[in-house]
Amino acid sequence: xxxxxxxxxxxxxxxxxxxxxxxxxxxxxxxxxxxxxxxxxxxxxxxxxxxxxxxxxxxxxxxxxxxxxxxxxxxxxxxxxxxxxxxxxxxxxxxxxxxxxxxxxxxxxxxxxxxxxxxxxxxxxxxxxxxxxxxxxxxxxxxxxxxxxxxxxxxxxxxxxxxxxxxxxxxxxxxxxxxxxxxxxxxxxxxxxxxxxxxxxxxxxxxxxxxxxxxxxxxxxxxxxxxxxxxxxxxxxxxxxxxxxxxxxxxxxxxxxxxxxxxxxxxxxxxxxxxxxxxxxxxxxxxxxxxxxxxxxxxxxxxxxxxxxxxxxxxxxxxxxxxxxxxxxxxxxxxxxxxxxxxxxxxxxxxxxxxxxxxxxxxxxxxxxxxxxxxxxxxxxxxxxxxxxxxxxxxxxxxxxxxxxxxxxxxxxxxxxxxxxxxxxxx
Numbered sequence: 001x002x003x004x005x006x007x008x009x010x011x012x013x014x015x016x017x018x019x020x021x022x023x024x025x026x027x028x029x030x031x032x033x034x035x036x037x038x039x040x041x042x043x044x045x046x047x048x049x050x051x052x053x054x055x056x057x058x059x060x061x062x063x064x065x066x067x068x069x070x071x072x073x074x075x076x077x078x079x080x081x082x083x084x085x086x087x088x089x090x091x092x093x094x095x096x097x098x099x100x101x102x103x104x105x106x107x108x109x110x111x112x113x114x115x116x117x118x119x120x121x122x123x124x125x126x127x128x129x130x131x132x133x134x135x136x137x138x139x140x141x142x143x144x145x146x147x148x149x150x151x152x153x154x155x156x157x158x159x160x161x162x163x164x165x166x167x168x169x170x171x172x173x174x175x176x177x178x179x180x181x182x183x184x185x186x187x188x189x190x191x192x193x194x195x196x197x198x199x200x201x202x203x204x205x206x207x208x209x210x211x212x213x214x215x216x217x218x219x220x221x222x223x224x225x226x227x228x229x230x231x232x233x234x235x236x237x238x239x240x241x242x243x244x245x246x247x248x249x250x251x252x253x254x255x256x257x258x259x260x261x262x263x264x265x266x267x268x269x270x271x272x273x274x275x276x277x278x279x280x281x282x283x284x285x286x287x288x289x290x291x292x293x294x295x296x297x298x299x300x301x302x303x304x305x306x307x308x309x310x311x312x313x314x315x316x317x318x319x320x321x322x323x324x325x326x327x328x329x330x331x332x333x334x335x336x337x338x339x340x341x342x343x344x345x346x347x348x349x350x351x352x353x354x355x356x357x358x359x360x361x362x363x364x365x366x367x368x369x370x371x372x373x374x375x376x377x378x379x380x381x382x383x384x385x386x387x388x389x390x391x392x393x394x395x396x397x398x399x400x401x402x403x404x405x406x407x408x409x410x411x412x413x414x415x416x417x418x419x420x421x422x423x424x425x426x427x
Contacts, residue, residue, distance in 0.1 A: 001404060003027040003378075004042040008050030010035065011388065013057040013356035013371035017349060019386065025055060027378040030404030034374055048406075053398060054386055056352065057371055058113025058140075058379035060359035061320055061333045062269050063248055065160055066100045066128070067121045068324020070332070072277075072417060074287045076194060080158035083121060100124045103330045104132070104139045107323075109410040110331035111397035113379035114141040114370075116320070116363055118186045118227055118248060119148040119160035126180050140402060141379070143363055145227065148186035149173050149215060154206040155188035155195055155229055167214045174218050185219045187212060187228040187244065190235035193278055193296045202295040203232025203251060203302075209242050216243030225364075227269070231299050233257065236306070240264050246318070246362075249299070250306030258313050267316035267362050270307040272339040273332070274325035275300035276425065285421055286327075307344045318362045319354050327422065331412040334394035338426050341391065348388050378404040392426055 005025040011017050024040055026033040036042075086096045100121060107115055117125045125144035132139035148161035149170050157163040164170035177185055189207045196202040216226050225245040230236050233251045240247070240260035247268045253261070261268070277286045278296025288296065310317050321328055321336040337351040346354070360370025369377045382399040400407040 001027075001029075001406075002045040003048055003401075003406070004045035005048050005050055005055055006038075006042075008053055008055045008382070009386070010372060011054055011056040011352065012373065013353060015350070015353045015357070017353065019054070019388070025372065027401070027404055030378055032372060032374055032376050032378050035372065048399075050382060054383045054393075055372075055380055056383070056387070057356040057369065058381050058400065058402065059111050059333055059355050059394070060114040060116075060363065060370060061107065061112045061323065062116045062318040062359050062363065063271050063320020063322050064107070064115045064117045065119050065322070065324030066103045066115075066117055066125055067096070067160060069103065070323060070325065070327060070329035070418065071415070072287070073326045079156070079160075083159045087122065096121055097124050097127070101128050101131075101137070101139070104128055104142065105137070106330040106412055107333070108138060108140045108400060108402060109407065109412050110333065111381040111394060111400055111410075112140055112333050113381070113400065113402045114143070114360070114363070114365070116143040116145075116184070118145050118184075118229075119156055119188075120144070120146055121160060122147065123180045126182050138402070138405065138407065141365075141369065143183040143365075145184045145186040146177060146180055146182045147173070148188050148229070150188035151207050151211070155190065155192050157188070161186070161188050164211070167211050170211050170215050171218050174215060174222065174224075177224070178222055185215065185224045185226045187215060187226060187239075189228045189239050189244075190230050190232050192229070192231055193275065193292060193299050196291070196295045199291050199294045200298065202299050203230065203235050205232070205235055205238065209238050212239060212244065213242040231302065233302070240266055247306070248320070249303055249322075250310075251299075251302035252305040253309050258309065258315070261310065261315045262313070267318055268306055268310050269318040269320045270303060270340065270344070271320050271322040271336070272300065272303055272343060273321040273323075273328045273336050275303060276339065277327040277421070280425070281421065304343050307340075311344070311346070316358070316362055317354065318359050319351070327418060329415060329418055331414065332418070332422075334391065335422060335426065337391050337394065342425075348391050351391060352387055
């Protein structure tokens with residue numbers, strides 16, 4: 001198909017992007033063909049009149065758990081028990097597959113055209129990835145880790161991560177990742193907000209340094225990068241010392257950690273969305289205990305400090321929203337961009353650049369997607385207003401194009417309780 005987007009304002013996704021009007025955006029065979037002068041000949045193209053709307057690269061969410069729906073919880077549930085139940089028979093396993101598939105499609109309908117999954121149910125993420133790539137149904141481009149690697153009593157052990165009791169078992173999971181042709185390896189190195197039973201100890205070390213190093217060395221020998229869940233300064237230091245390539249979440253860094261980031265050429269994926277409700281909501285709304293609220297605030301402030309210091313020291317920063325956690329829905333990645341500006345202090349332009357071209361570059365696909373440039377995949381979204389002025393316009397995208405396939409007037413079913421409690425933080 002050949003499409004000509006006319007009467008629109010182009011935001012190309014680059015760091016210094018400026019609105020470009022009076023040009024046509026031409027798409028041919030799934031790729032951006034040209035940014036042409038207005039009134040260029042467009043015979044043979046399907047014309048899409050944007051009527052003054054804004055067109056930009058599709059968003060890229062770098063930290064996704066496709067198995068979760070983000071529904072607020074009144075109490076913690078036993079995720080391991082739930083996963084075991086889902087895969088106890090073929091019928092419920094099929095339900096799990098369709099759930100993941102549907103959540104991927106919600107990401108797409110919300111304007112996210114690429115996702116990086118960092119812990120999922122069995123091998124469903126890579127299966128859905130391959131079926132979308134084969135054109136069996138609509139969905140975003142997926143970079144899949146499948147199940148992560150955790151340890152006994154470690155973060156997400158037995159749910160979206162396997163439990164490795166020995167280094168040999170952890171390395172066997174890397175072999176399984178290779179067998180299923182996953183795209184990266186995910187480690188659960190520390191605990192999280194919900195794992196901590198006392199105040200002040202979120203991000204407690206769970207995985208031994210020897211296991212981290214063994215997995216990183218082996219994964220690197222196979223050509224994989226290693227992402228790691230880390231929510232304490234000690235965890236960040238040990239992860240980087242032993243070869244991790246991306247710190248997911250982060251914590252307040254010191255001079256030694258900054259040097260390790262630079263020496264490793266590692267990056268941090270900022271994820272403010274899951275910690276904010278525990279840190280800033282009244283506990284009558286979040287249903288968090290006093291300990292969980294205290295620890296949520298520790299993690300929230302640590303992620304903010306990590307992102308600020310990283311940017312100050314020219315350490316690459318990616319954006320993800322840890323979708324699947326309570327209060328973090330599959331359609332709400334746009335909120336992470338708002339938090340990035342509000343709490344880290346970046347401009348709207350830098351937030352949009354980070355969520356498009358910068359994320360693509362850090363994911364290793366910057367030559368494929370992330371910006372509006374001739375030759376790149378036609379991964380595009382259209383908004384009513386200018387996100388450089390107000391990022392809230394990303395809440396309701398008017399059109400999505402993924403690899404040249406057009407979704408007109410995409411819709412998502414929103415959770416009223418989530419909007420009512422999170423929208424006040426969007427200003």
